[in-house]
Amino acid sequence: MISRIQLIDTHAHLCDPQFDEDRSAVLERAQSKGIQWIVEIGESPESWEKAKQFAEDSHSDLKTSFHTDWGSQALRTQLQKPLAFWTCGFHPHYAQRMDQFDFGIMTKFAFSPLCVAIGEIGLDFVKSTASREDQISLFRKCLEVAAELNKPVVIHCREAQADTLRILKSFFGGMGRKDICPGVIHCFSGDLGFAEGCMDLGFYLGVDGPLTYPSAKNLREVLSKAPENKIVLETDAPYLPPQGYRGKRNESSYLILIAEALANLYGKSLDEIARITTQNALKLFRLHEYNK
Template sequence: MSSPLFDTHAHLTDPKFTEDPAAIVDRAVAAGVGEVLALGCDLPSSEAAVELARAFPGRVYAAVGLHPHEADTAWPGLLPRLRELGADPAVVAIGEIGLDAYRGWSSEANQRRLLNAQLELALELGKPVCVHSRAAESDIVGAMTEFARAAAERGIPVPGVMHCFGGTLEQALPFVEAGFLVSIAGPVTYPKNDETRRLAAGLPARSLVIETDSPYLPPQGMRGQRNEPAFIVETARAVSAARGMSLEEVAQLTTENARRIFCAVRAEATGR
């Protein structure tokens, strides 16, 4: 495989990653992964993601944000620091942000307040978003469509990524029409998950990216293990089978899409 893969969503600062980050990056590179986006879900993990991106320039990029599970905490006081982190050239997106109607660990009203505050921050900083929408695809589409309109006015060419999308193809299409990329993760490899394979097959080529969501959601052959960026090859293989494309074609397509959103932001921030 001559085209490197791009893991668009990995929580490399999660406590489950206990070894030297260089070992994780080295295994990813050996597996054919060229770039990884490391995301925060609270302030400490966001700060750690920025440090990782600084340590592995050109290999690891950072996104900073507060997950919807943080919405019932005293998050307004964290926004100044999040703004400071978000302005760092190593940061290419605001995330992981969104709505979660599956766990119910935070109230819907507080989740929406937190989401809206971070969407405003993304617009202020001129950066796309990485969006969590678990069991909330219909609930979040209005906010994301409005954000996409505002992002276009601010000159943000791709508004963001709908991460590890768990809805149907029909639910994904409004996000695609708004300009979002839709990310496919390890569950596409699960034998009973025909809906995600249908999603992977039906998305427009320009809208498709892949991810691991490490350390969560390992692909079928690695279930029971901690997921990591090197395993994204299995997701790429499942997507290639679903779309009737070669692995090389999927690698080239999804990496070009990921670079269109994340590397363009970094190039603008660094002047390169």
């Protein structure tokens, strides 16, 4: 049975080898929980072709071609699996490799029609072994690609709030284009000042499994002050499983648990939160043409 709830997993890594054995079943479970769209994250040049193919395969199931009514509600409810899009990114973990890299290749990949954003890109001062300087120049380079193609960006930021905000301001501050959202701070985990700075620039905040952790008081405190029209839901599967699945592989069907936690936080119904966050995600990735 198709759930009437419609959700978008705005950030997943389902091409990860951890899903090689049962990817199809994972997608079917997601669909059964109301996840109708998935944004697959291409995080490194090696992953782009796979992510692109993953998105294309989901669309070819519709047996219609681009610019017809593929993705229409009527067609989609006949599908057993969510419709996938992908993003073209260069994670800060790989920043030391940028010197030998031809960014023209990135532009070419990202130009493909199902690529909805540039990301994930950003700064990671916790886990990345690359120097801060390398990370910052890679981040800037990727933002330039996004600007050239006029695509939104998916930002990864860990323990790098000040630098991230400074760089985002230099690119998007005073853009004067409030109609178009510049992107999302994925897996948001910062303080209120960072949240407000990003939202001022027009960014959405991506909310994941940690919202469900009993210890995540600060995160809930910050998010409770953010308006719900600035929030999108994401699993980051196979990483960051919600409470109840910690230590296990995460998957897109668990998005519903994050939606429930957010509904609790805002004192709204699950239906209402699903409707609002799905609208936000459609806006973020400019997918309205796929949701007729």
